[in-house]
Amino acid sequence: MYVIGERPALARGSGQHVLVVGGPEVAELLATTLELAGYRVSVAGTGAEALTRAAEHRYDLVVLDTALPDVPGLGRERRPPATHRPPVLLLTAYDTLDSLLPELGLGERDYVTKPLRIAEVLARVQVLLRAAGPRRRHDGPRHDDLLLDDTLCRARRGTRTFDLTPAEYRLLRHLLVNARRVLTKEQIGRYVWGELRGDNAVEQLVSRLRRKVDQDAPTLIHTRRGFGYWLGRAESQD
Numbered sequence: 001m002y003v004i005g006e007r008p009a010l011a012r013g014s015g016q017h018v019l020v021v022g023g024p025e026v027a028e029l030l031a032t033t034l035e036l037a038g039y040r041v042s043v044a045g046t047g048a049e050a051l052t053r054a055a056e057h058r059y060d061l062v063v064l065d066t067a068l069p070d071v072p073g074l075g076r077e078r079r080p081p082a083t084h085r086p087p088v089l090l091l092t093a094y095d096t097l098d099s100l101l102p103e104l105g106l107g108e109r110d111y112v113t114k115p116l117r118i119a120e121v122l123a124r125v126q127v128l129l130r131a132a133g134p135r136r137r138h139d140g141p142r143h144d145d146l147l148l149d150d151t152l153c154r155a156r157r158g159t160r161t162f163d164l165t166p167a168e169y170r171l172l173r174h175l176l177v178n179a180r181r182v183l184t185k186e187q188i189g190r191y192v193w194g195e196l197r198g199d200n201a202v203e204q205l206v207s208r209l210r211r212k213v214d215q216d217a218p219t220l221i222h223t224r225r226g227f228g229y230w231l232g233r234a235e236s237q238d
Contacts, residue, residue: 013038015153016129021050022065030063033118047071061129065091087128141176144233146220148176162212167192171209175231184228
């Protein structure tokens, strides 16, 4: 039994990106709980996969189950880049940190013991994120006069600021990071939802985002028919 059943208040997060590292049972439960609490969540099933993901993406927090078989010795050969070391919440059967991953070398650390209490996990997540400090405002990607605010999860184009839904935020971030590069529907679907959804879900999402972004000229979000979508200035309309 991993988690003691509780019904805590879940309205705690504000869109921070959390990487959950654990076996299927723990990862599924914590991912669902954290998403309901307002966090964006990615999942890794092994310590090695977690290091790879941490090297490729900027996470605000890592939640790591130390019971994974490849966790002992993790980080001796491969480390996330030193420019960003997210805080780590360790899930452990021990009541001390003395022997836990001394060589991992990430940022601030805390732990909760098993069986896990959801309210405690959420509280420690909140404390670690607060201790890490707010990220610099407007530190998100930009192109031309379009800027993504990663702190408030909203965007600005010129002098106009507009709010985004979580899916619109992820789509716009993906387009900005890959500016002037065509992204397929499959690539967008997997980034936004973790899967490719049917029923024209990607087209509808792009359409909603366009109505917000492209109120001002020139048009920045374009369709490359038969291939996908891209963001940037264009000489002519598609």
